[in-house]
Amino acid sequence: MIVQLINQEVSDELLRNMKEQAQEFFALPLQEKKRWAQKPGSLEGYGQAFVTSPQQKLEWNDMLFLKTLPPSIRNQNLWPQKPQKFRETLETYSGDMRKVAISLATFIAMALEIETHEEISRAYQEGTYEVRMNLYPPCPESELVIGILPHADISGITLLLECGDMPRLEALKDGQWVTVLPKHGAIVVNLGHITEVCNI
Template identity: 65%
Template sequence: MGLEPKNLESSIPVPSVQELASLKLETVPSRYTRDDMDSIIGTVPSDKTLRVPLIDMAKLVDSESQETELQKFHAACKEWGIFQLINHGVSDESLRNMNKQTQEFFDLPLKEKKRWAQKPGSLEGYGQAFVTSKEQKLEWNDMIFLKALPIEDRNLEIWPENPPKFRESLDRYSQDMRQIAVALTRFMAMGLEIESQELYNAYEEGQYQIRMNYYPPCPQPERVMGLTPHVDIPGFALLLDCGDTPGLQVLKDDHWIFVEPLDGAIVVNMGQITEILSNGLYKAPEHRAVVNKSMERRSIVTFCYPNLSFKVGPAKELIKLGSPPLYKTVTVEEYIGCFFNRKLEVPFIDAMKI
């Protein structure tokens, strides 16, 4: 018997991991420990020699260096599905402000943070994502998840008013992330040799959702997961590491590779909308977060979706070349609905295959 489809659009309240960590426990509560860590982590150690590609947006924009950098970009999307982006045009001030506001939010007393807690039936707000049963193993992180753009999607009831500059910083930051996403669609279209205007417009009017993560120090980091291995579903995710504690790992050739934090860089992680659009040419990689015994880690992730009416399916130019479409074509709205109401044992990308 297949399991019943689970609705992932809400989450059961669970204890704050930050509060647990403040108790200075010597062992982790059983709900967080993974006896299957070997199967999660894999027996292959992380490979220190492999580095995630580095892409320079300034070189992509400059006509003299564009061709060479575009080849690097295209290779990074095909072979890795993840890269670090530098010279992306977002001001240090915007990144610094969002980092500071995130830190100040998680530094608030628990009672104050809970003013913006998730409400029944919604993933938005402060809490944990995708907790659907009282038995399920929990991840070693707390988060606040907010819909940022378009502006009419914002639910200001759960947009923190404390710290005082939080809303203003998030507003600016979300628009900056949209600017990066829209620029990336141009280079994706050039790399794939597909029409760019429709894609560009779809992200210009797209949906941008922001998740701020807090991973406290953990007495037994080898027994927990900060974030379970998964693949992102949007077009792409843009991650800002707040500090220099590594935690993000990507699966490459059966090795878990650390994405080393790089000051001012944005990590671009391809999602399954892009994998489908490229008819499987660009990869949405499996990734996870691990935690640290002595160091906390914070990150800010922006999930970038085209607008709801955009058709997610293999680009027609890629089909004309004689390769058949590997995936169905659905609107973004149908695609998201399919993700949130599916049988969890079937990988989501498989549900989209023809």
């Protein structure tokens, strides 16, 4: 299920700053970005997802994947130091997005009259949070590539922020792929498999 959330706890200024920091990071020279490259066998850092062979056909995107909360799971060696305010902005953004996730989980549980909604809130308070940033560069033969393969999120709640001026997210509805057109200042919410399995 995908919804768009407006008037939430994350300020427009912070959303704008996070977009700018992500765009500035991906605009850095390749050698600079490689300072925070993924290590073999890990998704965390800058690179591509699920590269298992030099011969495989890759998705047409660059990615920066970082563990953010709790602070104890962070690998600071992979947190870019450029642009200058990237780390500071990401830390604030992660904390505010966690508040949004906690509120969503709590309200969903209350609406479903789940008696343990306080435990669910605590689980989202104490849970792990990760950020994935994707860049889809122009491709001279765009009909031959795909940005990200069709997939379902396994997380409890995914919060998405579009950074460009062209919508990228598509959702499967009634057997058809539909483009999600984000509203200004909105966070796109996707309930993942864990939420479906737990009926919350």
